[in-house]
Amino acid sequence: MEKVSIDPREYVVFDVETNGLKSKKDDLLSISFYKPDDKKEYSKFLPLELNRKIVTTHINGITDKDLIGATALSQDEFDYIVDEFELEKRTILIYAGGNFDKVFLSEYMKRHQIFGFDKLRFYNFKRNIISSKYSHGNITKDNLCSIFNIEGVKQVHNSLNDCKLEWKLFERMGGYYYLVTEGNGGDNVFRLNEDYIIPASLLSSHPNLSRILSERPYIECQSNVIKSFEIDAKGIEKFPTNFTGMTIEHLINSMLEVDKQNSLPFLEENKRKLDFIGKIDNGILALPMVFNLDGTVTALRKKDKEMEERLNSTTKKLKEQIGPLVDYIQNDIFNKERILSQELVVDSKNNILALCDLSTEKAILEIKTNPTDSLAYKEQFFYEAKGRDIYHLKMEWVKNRDTNLLKKVIFHISYVDAHIGTPGSSNWVEGKREEKRLQKIGEIQKYLSSSDLTLVSFTNISSPIKLQCKNCEHEWTVRYSTLMKKIPDCPKCKVHRSREKNPFISEQDRKKLRADNYYEKILRKSNHTIVAINYTGSKDDVDAICVNCGYKWTTRADHLVDRCWCPKCKKEKTSASI
Numbered sequence: 001m002e003k004v005s006i007d008p009r010e011y012v013v014f015d016v017e018t019n020g021l022k023s024k025k026d027d028l029l030s031i032s033f034y035k036p037d038d039k040k041e042y043s044k045f046l047p048l049e050l051n052r053k054i055v056t057t058h059i060n061g062i063t064d065k066d067l068i069g070a071t072a073l074s075q076d077e078f079d080y081i082v083d084e085f086e087l088e089k090r091t092i093l094i095y096a097g098g099n100f101d102k103v104f105l106s107e108y109m110k111r112h113q114i115f116g117f118d119k120l121r122f123y124n125f126k127r128n129i130i131s132s133k134y135s136h137g138n139i140t141k142d143n144l145c146s147i148f149n150i151e152g153v154k155q156v157h158n159s160l161n162d163c164k165l166e167w168k169l170f171e172r173m174g175g176y177y178y179l180v181t182e183g184n185g186g187d188n189v190f191r192l193n194e195d196y197i198i199p200a201s202l203l204s205s206h207p208n209l210s211r212i213l214s215e216r217p218y219i220e221c222q223s224n225v226i227k228s229f230e231i232d233a234k235g236i237e238k239f240p241t242n243f244t245g246m247t248i249e250h251l252i253n254s255m256l257e258v259d260k261q262n263s264l265p266f267l268e269e270n271k272r273k274l275d276f277i278g279k280i281d282n283g284i285l286a287l288p289m290v291f292n293l294d295g296t297v298t299a300l301r302k303k304d305k306e307m308e309e310r311l312n313s314t315t316k317k318l319k320e321q322i323g324p325l326v327d328y329i330q331n332d333i334f335n336k337e338r339i340l341s342q343e344l345v346v347d348s349k350n351n352i353l354a355l356c357d358l359s360t361e362k363a364i365l366e367i368k369t370n371p372t373d374s375l376a377y378k379e380q381f382f383y384e385a386k387g388r389d390i391y392h393l394k395m396e397w398v399k400n401r402d403t404n405l406l407k408k409v410i411f412h413i414s415y416v417d418a419h420i421g422t423p424g425s426s427n428w429v430e431g432k433r434e435e436k437r438l439q440k441i442g443e444i445q446k447y448l449s450s451s452d453l454t455l456v457s458f459t460n461i462s463s464p465i466k467l468q469c470k471n472c473e474h475e476w477t478v479r480y481s482t483l484m485k486k487i488p489d490c491p492k493c494k495v496h497r498s499r500e501k502n503p504f505i506s507e508q509d510r511k512k513l514r515a516d517n518y519y520e521k522i523l524r525k526s527n528h529t530i531v532a533i534n535y536t537g538s539k540d541d542v543d544a545i546c547v548n549c550g551y552k553w554t555t556r557a558d559h560l561v562d563r564c565w566c567p568k569c570k571k572e573k574t575s576a577s578i
Helices: 075-084 097-111 141-147 159-173 241-256 264-271 302-321 323-333 374-385 428-448 480-485 491-499 507-525 557-562 567-577
Strands: 011-018 028-034 041-045 091-094 121-124 178-183 186-191 219-232 275-281 289-291 297-299 340-347 352-359 363-367 389-399 406-420 453-457 465-469 475-478 530-533 541-546 552-556
Touching (some): 041 159, 091 097, 091 159, 097 121, 241 302, 302 323, 323 363, 323 406, 352 374, 374 406, 465 480, 507 530, 530 557
Antiparallel strands (some): 011 028, 186 275, 219 406, 289 297, 352 363, 465 475
16 A cells, blocks of 8 residues: 655646536636645636636636636647646646546647647546545545645635645645545544455445555456345335345344354454544434344334334335245255354455355355346455355346336345456456456447447557458458447458449459458468468368468468468478477
8 A cells, every 4th residue: 555655846736617517518717736845836717618608606706807808728828837837747636526627628728729738647636535436525625624624725716725725635645545434424534554454345335445455356257146036015115225225134134043243343443443534524314223133123213213114114014025035045045054144254365354244154145235236246245255155135126117116126146256367367457457348349349240340359449459341351450439430341342342333242252352351361471471272261271382382281261370381391490490
């Protein structure tokens, strides 16, 4: 967990004020740069170009009066900023969701044909704040400044003042990473350290964790549904996720008579390893309840009694119908063995812990009240299982299309295979890159499915993509951006059609084009030492002739492509070397 440098000589802070959130549709109203080592400042208002009026005055205080006489940023002005603030030598520091400031500057420079953006290097230190993807939008720069006791926060924003605040915040954070967890009434902010054991559940809920745990193994996952149970939803209510999840899991536990493990002392000790920084209000208050042995709940506050009745009413209806599901879990998954709840599993090598919803010595079952695919929880499953069989219980809530009322609930149980990735993707970073590449290949193949083209090879969107024509088997490369604008015509077929009055290619002409293309491919791959004749198809035999020694042989066409050499010349060369 390597710290980020906070040396002021390495950075320039950058901030913007805009007329909205969309960089291609909303105006950039002002830009500011700040050098923290020598306190040099630069600010500039920019005129409206895309919008008719300013609509964000309540946020940034910018009015029409401020923009009187404002001129667009020019290439000369940008070059001046680059020189004065050493933008090409330093890292440009921002704090923004989705690289907001960087994206707005990029789009502005494109519109005004200002060159030099590609030479800039940005660092968004919001990456150092590891919050949940379900957070409530309260992990703002202003709120962080408050818990770090940084003064100067203003209700109406100003890009230059924000630059200075951002530097103070970045400096006060000390280059560390910070974990944000949801608490009662507020989100708790802790400074992370290497002694803290990371809960596996956070790997899916807190995306920025992957940036600092990149050396962990990449997990591959496949799953298939092995059993489904459907119940009538009459009288059943779907509550917010936390209520539904806790009550249904508690009901299943009570019906299974599980042996609940007390992992709380270990978890509390682990939490104490973190340095508490402060709490940011989130407006969410917990509903204190007691979980009863019969699967029901009891609210501790009088004002929550109505919710207690609704939860218990749903629990009663569920209990009347999920007997077969519970029997299946007891008998078919756990073989009537003693079932643990909340078993703690620690992976010391990767410094990750996991809590199992249900487990025995041979299997684990994770309960999720949403229909999300197992892939989303693959790391949690892997670390919980520790080599055991993995089962995933998920729920599908089906509504009536006409009334929008809950119609039925389907419980799906999947068998999951979660394992460390293949050698080419065993590292998380490499594996994630390969996962994205395969996803992009699937998208391109689907895009080309209705055309006469097939995808031969794809590395990434920045590298040439190789295509092949189904008609003549000609191969050529195109750029990703070009391909996605419009599916191209085959260059060979297009030339052939332009020479003929009939725009359609006959089957005989297709065979000739394929043979010509194969002939050229073999010549090219063999460095003009092998000639291929009588080609009819990639899986058929083809005759080959060595130009150097005159040897002739017959082999399958696709095999000759893979082993494009003369067997006689190779044998003589091997004998001579021995």
